[in-house]
Amino acid sequence: MNADFITPLDAFTIIDLILMLMLLIVGLAIVRLNDIFAIVMLAGVYSLVSALWFVSLDAVDVAFTEAAVGAGISTVLMLGAMLLSSRTALPAKPVRKWASFFIVLATGAALMYAVTDMPSFGDPLSAPNAYVGLEYLKRSLPDTEIPNVVSSVLASYRGYDTLGETSVILTAGLGVMLILGMGGKINGQLKKKAIDYDNADAQAHHTVLRVVSKMMIPLIVLYGFYVQFHGDFGPGGGFQAGVIIASAVILYALIFGVDAAKAAVPPLVVRIGAALGVLIYGGTGIAGLILGSNYLDYNVLDPHSAPHGQELGIMSIEIGVLITVCSVMLVIFYGFTSRQPDITDKDW
Amino acid sequence: MSTVLEILHIARFGLAGVFLLGGGFFVLAGAIGVLRLPDFYTRLHAAGVTDTMGSTLILLGLMLIAGFTLLSVKLALVGLFLFLTSPTATHAVANAAHKAKLKPLLGTYRQTRKGDNEGGSQ
Numbered sequence: 294m295n296a297d298f299i300t301p302l303d304a305f306t307i308i309d310l311i312l313m314l315m316l317l318i319v320g321l322a323i324v325r326l327n328d329i330f331a332i333v334m335l336a337g338v339y340s341l342v343s344a345l346w347f348v349s350l351d352a353v354d355v356a357f358t359e360a361a362v363g364a365g366i367s368t369v370l371m372l373g374a375m376l377l378s379s380r381t382a383l384p385a386k387p388v389r390k391w392a393s394f395f396i397v398l399a400t401g402a403a404l405m406y407a408v409t410d411m412p413s414f415g416d417p418l419s420a421p422n423a424y425v426g427l428e429y430l431k432r433s434l435p436d437t438e439i440p441n442v443v444s445s446v447l448a449s450y451r452g453y454d455t456l457g458e459t460s461v462i463l464t465a466g467l468g469v470m471l472i473l474g475m476g477g478k479i480n481g482q483l484k485k486k487a488i489d490y491d492n493a494d495a496q497a498h499h500t501v502l503r504v505v506s507k508m509m510i511p512l513i514v515l516y517g518f519y520v521q522f523h524g525d526f527g528p529g530g531g532f533q534a535g536v537i538i539a540s541a542v543i544l545y546a547l548i549f550g551v552d553a554a555k556a557a558v559p560p561l562v563v564r565i566g567a568a569l570g571v572l573i574y575g576g577t578g579i580a581g582l583i584l585g586s587n588y589l590d591y592n593v594l595d596p597h598s599a600p601h602g603q604e605l606g607i608m609s610i611e612i613g614v615l616i617t618v619c620s621v622m623l624v625i626f627y628g629f630t631s632r633q634p635d636i637t638d639k640d641w
Numbered sequence: 642m643s644t645v646l647e648i649l650h651i652a653r654f655g656l657a658g659v660f661l662l663g664g665g666f667f668v669l670a671g672a673i674g675v676l677r678l679p680d681f682y683t684r685l686h687a688a689g690v691t692d693t694m695g696s697t698l699i700l701l702g703l704m705l706i707a708g709f710t711l712l713s714v715k716l717a718l719v720g721l722f723l724f725l726t727s728p729t730a731t732h733a734v735a736n737a738a739h740k741a742k743l744k745p746l747l748g749t750y751r752q753t754r755k756g757d758n759e760g761g762s763q
Binding site (some may be wrong): 501 | 722725726729732733736
């Protein structure tokens, strides 16, 4: 750590400070409110502002994920969870208020103490700007021949970490399945029930929403695949693409009903997909072992060229991530929505 | 010949500036409207201005700056997406409020404030 380095107060730093101030204001508003609907919306705003902040810090991949996951899908999932409970939070008992106040105070004090040990922003001698990070930046292009260094670090140099993240997502999906059920009705029962998406009466309502979403859903899925396969060259990858494709299915469910969505993307497929993605990821690692190298070493995947092997490995694990993320998002969504009656046209 | 090109070059950036300022004006007007207008539907109207007119003008200005590049194509796609989705979102919100029987404020602001919440029948 370099104690002499002081972060310059240029235009970008000022923009960062303004964005952080906005985050603080939104956070305070969330703490002060009792209306859960407003809190969920403000949480989305919080994510969008932090995504802006990440863009200003040049961390476009993180910003992309934050915008897709934080502002997009988690808002929808929180709304789904909110429908299962009451819309306003009860005021807390005074004793609990003081207890939580002291816990928050102690945590805040500990964090403030830790901040003094952090390097200044932009410090050339700080940990991310020295040691292994520089090594990755230097070696990424010759090793993998992939322009987007984020993808190569995430999938290749830090393959174990990403495998862990993917497993965590699967675990989250399993947890929701265990608590809320396996995503509702089985296929056979579903088919017996009349699906009203071709019903003339249902068509009469929300005509605008139906027409526009019919136009948009294929484009959203296409964009998801673009993000997936363009991840080697620009911001994006399996995590973002999975969330985008899942959000297309959720949009379909919101407009045309959950039953129609379950007919298009059956819960069984989604449940298998959640595990299949992790299997593809882990299987890529095993392939490395079989070909006589270390776990998750992609160099050996192509016997003729190590960089091409890296590219193959990164692409295959990104597909695994895509399948798991997309499926788990839908598992959670189906889990929440199958606990309550569908929103009827009357309630809109 | 080269002077014509130079004039076009300057005009491009001048026009881009006009578009960006115009977009900024509409976004600002929308923000003030959301804060100041009296009821839900009028506020929604103000927010809709931000979404459609403001963002479209800003994107046009950015496209003029970017010129004939891939960036412009991407900006155009973003513009198309916003052009289709934001009026739809505004419509969906207004429709939901109407279905939930939220009455718009009719008549002058003061009349409605005085007492009757009937929504005014003129």
